[in-house]
Amino acid sequence: MATGDPAALQASLLEQRTLVKSMATPGRAGIPLGVMKVLDPRQLKPDITETERILTVLDETIVKLEITRLIPRVIGSLERYARMLGPEITSSLLEHHKLSVEIQQLLTSPGDEESKRAVEQHLKCSLRNILRLFLANPLLYYGLKHEVRVRESPADVFIKAFMEFRDFTLERLLTSPDEEKEKIQFMKDISLQVEKNTETISALQEELAAVIQTRDEELKRKDKMIENLKTSMEDLAKDCEAEIQHIMEEGENQQKEDEKASKYRCARLKQEVQLLGARFNALVLEHRASELVLRKEKCKAEREIQEWVQKYDIDMREKQATYDELQAVYNDEKDQLALLMEKHALLLQEYAEIEEERRMLKEKEEEAARIEARRNDAATCIQAFWKGYLVRSIYKSKLKKGKGKGRGKGKK
Secondary structure, rough: OOOHHHHHHHHHHHHHHHHHHHOOOOOOOOOOOOHHHHHHHHHHOOOOOHHHHHHHHHHHHHHHHHHHHHHHHHHOOHHHHHHHHHHHHHHHHHHHHHHHHHHHHHHHHHOHHHHHHHHHHHHHHHHHHHHHHHOOOOHHHHHHHHHOOOOOHHHHHHHHHHHHHHHHHHHHHHHHHHHHHHHHHHHHHHHHHHHHHHHHOOOOOOOOHHHHHHHHHHHHHHHHHHHHHHHHHHHHHHHHHHHHHHHHHHHHHOOOOOOOHHHHHHHHHHHHHHHHHHHHHHHHHHHHHHHHHHHHHHHHHHHHHHHHHHHHHHHHHHHHHHHHHHHHHHHHHHHHHHHHHHHHHHHHHHHHOOOOOOOHHHHHHHHHHHHHHHHHHHHHHHHHHHHHHHHHHHHHHHHHHHHHHHHHHEEE
């Protein structure tokens, strides 16, 4: 493996480790369909009758809990909501309020346990009756839900937990054993992949440290060799000078006697000096060539590391751009959903008002019809009485005439 700048290579390894950690998080790409269904409960749809029944029971329980949470607030402002609730629900709420006050008084003061249980039973029956009335009119419940403002309370925490239980139940009901096994196997594969990547990074770091240590040791050894050669050359030059001086002194002393021998010896020494100088130059050239090869290898390693860093940066920019696009689409859809929910709430409120107006008009029409029917019955009764009176009057007049005629005949 080629060596390079240790700091740059370590930074690149840290970035790769961050990428491996991000890859360990399961995403949409490369995930089997069964595991995707388990990891994303929003894609689950009930396809079994028993599952639908269980979900219906859970949803109705959530609605009942929310209605129960609204009841104290509605009772506190009963005059305000009486027209919307109607007489039946209003009377039920008043009765429920009375029972609540009574049970509170019984709980605060020691008394008969049987009376307490009886009041509690009446209170439960009253609550069930109120829930039944609200469930029979879902539009009324949704209208109150958007109109009544309820402060946060421990009941909200319980309702939220129950909703999470409903989602968990749905997930468990719609997750088959094969999908569960597939999910477990997928998580194991992810863990193994993370472990492999961690081991690879550790091996690369160890290899990098070993290469850096080897390079430093090689450079130190070559530097020490060069210093030793320089020292040996300096010592050799000093030795040559001392030897020459000694020879010159001996030559001066024995110039006449050993002139030829001294000249021969000086020529031989000069030849040795030249050979040593040529050897020194050859060693310098050799070390320079070796240093040039090492520098080329170093530059090559730096270029390779720079190319890998650039490739990594390009990949990360592409992934970041894809993530930004998906985030923008998600934000747009979220804003559209919020706008549609606001419109839906306004339409529900308007629908409740229209239904209330229709109900009032229907009651007026029924009242007018009842008055008209009463008038018709009264008119019929009067007409019948009048006709009977006329008939009786006619018969009476005829009877009187008949009696008069009989008396006249007798006289004759």
